[in-house]
Amino acid sequence: MIMSLTTGVHHIGLAVSKLEESAEFFTKLLGWEEVKRREDYPAIFVKDESIMITLWKTQTEEPVNFDRKLNVGLHHLALRVKSKEKLFQLHDLLQANGIEIEFEPTLLRGGPSMHMMCYEPSGIRIEFHYSE
Numbered sequence: 001m002i003m004s005l006t007t008g009v010h011h012i013g014l015a016v017s018k019l020e021e022s023a024e025f026f027t028k029l030l031g032w033e034e035v036k037r038r039e040d041y042p043a044i045f046v047k048d049e050s051i052m053i054t055l056w057k058t059q060t061e062e063p064v065n066f067d068r069k070l071n072v073g074l075h076h077l078a079l080r081v082k083s084k085e086k087l088f089q090l091h092d093l094l095q096a097n098g099i100e101i102e103f104e105p106t107l108l109r110g111g112p113s114m115h116m117m118c119y120e121p122s123g124i125r126i127e128f129h130y131s132e
Contacts, residue, residue, distance in 0.1 A: 009051060010052070011045075011051065011052040011053060011054055012051065012052075012053050012054070012077065013053075013054040013056060014053060014054070014055055014056065014074070014077070014122075014124055015056050015057075015058050016055050016056065016057065016058065016120075016121075016122035016124070017057075017058045017060065017062075017122045017123070018121045018122045019042055019043075019044060019055060019057040020044075021121035021122070022044075022055050022120055022121050022122045022124075023044040023046060023055055024121075025099070025120045025121055026046040026053065026055075026120075027046055029093060029094060029097055029099070030048070030079075030090075031048075032046045032047060032048045032053075033046065033047055033048075034046050035047055035052065041056070042056070042057035043055060043056045043057065048079075053077075065123065066123070074124070075125070076117065076124075076125035076126065076127050077124065077125070077126050077127065078115075078126075078127040078128075078129050079126065079127070079128055079129065080128075080129055080130070080131070081128050081129065081130045082130075083130065084105075084114055084130050086130070087105045087114055087115075087116060087128055087130045088105055090116075090128055091104055091105050091116055091128075094118055099118050099119070099120070099121075100118060100119040101116070101117070101118045102116075102117035102118060102119065102125065103116060103117050104116055105130075108129070112132045113129065113130060113131040113132065114129075114130045115127055115128060115129045115130070116128050
């Protein structure tokens with residue numbers, strides 16, 4: 001067996017059309033911390049307890065939409081939540097703040113794990129996953 005040469009994810013870089021709104025999705029709605037900004041190549045870096053995401057501003061407000069069935073690229077980003085209750089709380093919070101929900105919390109493959117899917121303000125699919 002080959003031993004892994006990597007030890008996990010350091011950060012994920014996402015190209016976003018709505019830099020401030022996407023950053024607020026993570027900081028104001030999810031409670032993440034903003035750790036850095038870059039003005040020369042507009043970016044905002046945010047983190048939670050275990051991962052950092054770098055949000056990079058695209059050069060146009062009219063991005064080409066990603067089709068997960070036709071294009072190579074990020075299908076979705078899946079983030080863990082601590083409890084089933086937090087998953088439902090998150091759903092309600094996102095819905096109350098006008099975030100597009102693809103599907104509400106539902107059992108994953110018959111349970112007990114659950115997940116939900118939404119779109120952050122720039123249109124990137126974000127999955128929230130709870131596993132017992």
